Amino acid sequence: MTHRPTARPPAARTGPTRRGLLGWFAGVAGVGVAGSALAGCSSGPAARGDATTAVSATSSKVDFHGAHQAGIATPAQDRLHFAAFDLLTTDKAAVVAMLRAWSDAAARMSDGRPVDASYDAPVLDPAAAPGDTGEADGLNAARLTITIGFGRSMFTKLGLTDRLPPGLVELPAFPGERLDARRSDGDIAIQACADDPQVAVHAIRNLVRLSRGTASLRWSQLGFGRTSSNSSSQATPRNLFGFKDGTANLRAEDPAAFDRSVWVAPDEAGSPAWMAGGSYLVARRIRMLLEVWDRTSLGEQEQVIGRHRLSGAPLGAAAENDPIRLAALPADSHVRLAHPDTNGGAAMVRRGYSFVDENDSLGRLDAGLFFLAYVRDPRTQFVPIMQKLAQNDAMNEYLSHVGSGLWAVPPGVQPGGYWGSGLFA
Ligand code: HEM
Structure with a gap:
């Protein structure tokens, strides 16, 4: 040893x-x-x-640096720790200092190193709190990615509304949602994904530690069992309804699709230059009423989704990746309503996770899908699709949207740079 x-x-x-x-x-x-x-x-x-x-x-490491932030096109890892923060200050310099410290720490953790170089010393100072909380000692990087987004409220708080990207709208109220402010919004959001839950938790815990005095944690969410695949190297996982989820997702191997639907272009109409190469992140904490679903017949479940449960094949087809014949699906089925062909070609990369938190007094699990998606423009992608699903989706009988947020995701960080450097320049 x-x-x-x-x-x-x-x-x-x-x-x-x-x-x-x-x-x-x-x-x-x-x-x-x-x-x-x-x-x-x-x-x-x-x-x-x-x-x-x-x-x-x-291959346990995903490079933190690059043109785009890691954790978007990166093949989805198994675990999630998501955190939303509120700023405690309106001082831009203090926020920049935190973003610098966070970016350095995120780069080190993504590389499988302790948060702070001081923790590499052979002898630690017994009089000081260690520079790393220690629970990831001995673990590899587990493909950790840490991705940041800035909320509309941050721009207001810091007097940056002249740099607000046009897609960072106030989300409209969607029919049927029952949003809880304690699980929604936040000035800054951070998505930490890893194949080891302890690595993801270690990342968020240490960023919370580094934010002391400048930001405080508003809410957080743990997720397990990725509910999407976004690479053809991955098998399609199943969500808590027992259905394959992510079959028709965007694939990392198709960069043209990401250019079309995920990354903000350098010449994006009306968009500030600092957003080029960035994206928008939508989160929805969707409670799934599993007890009701589990009493529903298989045939009905398949009509609701628009796919067969065991094979994942579209209704009327035999294999998971067979083409979808939309006309063969019920008009109110989830897949028919969400498919790009019924939404003027609009698509998104989905990157959600299952969650099971507590249970209510009736013994029902507080469980569901922590839906995460990245889009190039929420106004033409997420909002109209969500609107349509909220009004018509047969799945609504089994769902309750309880948390929500939208954040502008800045482009990737170059070595020596920091998250949002273009915005704060
Ligand atoms: C708990 C909530 C949800 C569940 C259980 C769920 C489940 C599923 C399942 C099983 C599929 C079919 C497999 C696949 O192609 O991935 C699917 C497809 C899809 N879902 Fe959801 N979903 C949920 C919420 C949402 C939301 C909120 C949106 C967007 C606003 C959305 C957008 C999509 C899209 C775009 C597809 C692909 C449709 C296609 O191109 O065929 N889903 N979902």
Whole structure:
């Protein structure tokens, strides 16, 4: 095992760093962190260096930097921790300082490193709170992505309404929704996705820690079991209704579709330059009335969705990826109403997760779909489709929308830069 040197003061940690632990696990337990560098894992700083090299050789990391933020076209990970923050200040400089600190921390965590470089030191200062909360020590990056969005309220609070992107509208009230303010909106939203729940939670927890004094957590949501695939390398998962979800989603392998439907173009009409390469994020916390659904016949369930439950095939077809014949689907079925062909070609990339939180006094689960979608312009994509679904979808009998939010997602960060640098420049 990798030990820190015995040190004075006596409170020096005897445990290894996050990277050191990874090397230890790989060397001792033979976990799949490739590289012969780990085979002879020895003690001391040199061993930690070896482990870092080995981790780089795995596919557990998604690059934080790039033209677009990670976590949108990235093949959906298994777990989610989503957080919405409210600013406690109207001081732009303080917000920029937080965004810088967040971006540095996000880049390090996406790389499988502790939040703060001080945590790499062989001996930690016993008189100071450690620079990382520690629960991800020994875990790899688990394809962690951290994606940020700015809410309309942030622009108002910081006096930035002249830079408001046109798609960041006030969402209209949709028929039937029962929104809870404690689960809606927020000046800033952060989506942390990873294949390991502890890595996603560690990311949000540390960003909350770094926001102290500048922002406070407004609400948060844990998610499991991704409810969409957005890459042809992924099998289609099932949502809590038992249906395959994500069959007709946009695919990362089709960048032209992302250009059409997800990324804001450099010459987007009426859009400020800082949004080029960005997107818009919509979240809806949708409670699914599972107890009612579970008493519904299979035939009725399939008529509601417009697809067969076991195979995922569109009604009237045999296999999941067979073409949809919309005329063969009930007029109020979810798929027929949401399909691009009935919405003037409008599409979105869906990236939602299931949730099961508590239960109510009647013993019914507070469970459902935490719907997440990214669009190029909510006014022509999410809003009209949601409007139509809220009015006509046969699935509404089994749903209740209880939380909602819309955020402008700035483009990706370049090395040395920070989230929203174009907006605050
Ligand atoms: C709890 C709520 C929801 C459930 C259980 C659900 C479930 C499903 C299922 C099973 C499919 C078919 C498989 C697929 O192609 O992915 C589907 C498709 C789709 N859903 Fe939902 N959905 C929900 C909410 C929403 C919302 C709120 C929207 C947008 C406002 C939406 C938009 C879509 C779209 C665009 C498709 C693809 C249609 C196509 O192109 O064939 N869904 N959904």
